[in-house]
Amino acid sequence: MPESAIYSATLSSGTGVTLFPRSRSRPMRAGRYLVPLVLAACSPASPGVTGQLTVFTAGSLAYPFRELLAAFAREHPGIEPRQESSGSLEAARKLTELGKIPDVLAVADHGVIAKLLMPTYTTWYVTFASNAMVLAYSDRSAGAEEINGENWWRILLRPGVRWGSADPALDPNGYRSLMVLQLAERHYGEPGLARRLLEALDPRFVRPNEAQLLGLVQAGELDYAWSYRSLAGTAGLRRVELPAAIDLSDAARAAEYAMAAIRLPGPHREAGDSVEFRGEPIVYALTIPRDAPHPESARAFARFVLSPAGREILDKAGFRLLERPAVTGSGGGETLLP
16 A cells, blocks of 8 residues: 555455554544434423433444434424444444443444453444445446446456545444455465455545545445445445455354454554454444433433334344344343333
């Protein structure tokens, strides 16, 4: 990767990628947005389920959680929902570095909660949905009429083809993109492929989260962007469906996926700590932090997300629902299950 890249990276067979921001002090402003949801009250609120409800979500969960919060507020008109969306790692560091505590945190990788927040900020999480990695593109993209699940990497390596990825230090889609590259090298039998693709990634097209990249594809500024199947569908973009061996969607391939590995900054970047993320099937999770300001409202909303009505909203947004939500850890998650 060129020296102008925003990461330093090392990649070698069997060790994966190690990524760190070049500046550990850079602010976490990009990719973060606060959405106050204003809904008219129409009936008295349920006891304990009133006041402000703040939910931090992964960028890929922004749309369905907006719908979930709106539906929940219709049932509990005393609620004042607020949604703040960003990359999942960035969301976790709002707790660890900025001391901002939401009522509910929903992330695109359960490992973010396990590795960055447990046991200090929470002791449990509930998994509820899955997804698949895809390459999103439009009719105007270079190579749009020929790209497929077998030749995509050849298209991305062509001179002049513009493609982007999320920031691995802020967003799971970013480090999952790099895992896809590692797995593709093995799957297609192309030694050095992951390095070649990493070197071809223009640092100008690395953004804080994958949702921002899709806007660039829609505007014709990018030809391709790494994303999730659900998000590409919501954005109305075309997508390259990758082989199950590399798209991180198949629970039966967990051992294969684990051959890919990424090392990233840990909960406190200033301390220089780091954590390893290994490839695994994509699993979304939510938790209620220990010091959630409105725990009763948080629990009520989390139950709604996991309820049939909530799962229907997620299903319509293109997520693959887990057959049954599952709790890891202890201290509150068990009471949320239907």
